[in-house]
Amino acid sequence: MSVEKQIRDKIKAEVQLRALSNSNRSLRDIAVDLINASNLDWETIAEGTYLCKSTIGNLAKDITQNPQLQTVERVIKFFDCRVDLTGELVKGPNLLQPKDKKPRKKR
Numbered sequence: 001m002s003v004e005k006q007i008r009d010k011i012k013a014e015v016q017l018r019a020l021s022n023s024n025r026s027l028r029d030i031a032v033d034l035i036n037a038s039n040l041d042w043e044t045i046a047e048g049t050y051l052c053k054s055t056i057g058n059l060a061k062d063i064t065q066n067p068q069l070q071t072v073e074r075v076i077k078f079f080d081c082r083v084d085l086t087g088e089l090v091k092g093p094n095l096l097q098p099k100d101k102k103p104r105k106k107r
Contacts, residue, residue, distance in 0.1 A: 011037050011079065021088045028059075028067055031075040035060045038079065049074040 014037040019025040035045060035056060042060060046053040051074060058064040059075070076083065090096075 007038050007040070010039070017081065021090055022094050027072050027076070027083070031072045032059050032062060034075060034079045034081070045075070045078060048078045
């Protein structure tokens with residue numbers, strides 16, 4: 001069995017690829033889980049995504065809480081995954097809430 005197939009099988013078994021809508025998971029959570037479930041070293045993932053090793057490490061260690069969308073996209077694409085959007089009625093605690101408005105700093 002190829003290493004690639006082993007990684008894919010491990011990811012399929014360990015990573016919940018569903019996010020958003022009525023889930024508490026975000027696309028960032030999927031990227032983090034893909035990195036950690038792969039057991040690839042961060043340098044290999046960094047080279048494949050054209051990101052810094054520290055960026056991958058910070059995601060894997062849950063340090064980066066709000067990564068840029070492009071970073072998450074690169075990780076998902078590196079693992080040959082895609083995002084399929086389907087309609088689903090969002091319910092209860094997952095409904096969008098207004099953002100807290102903070103006063104602007106005076107210059």
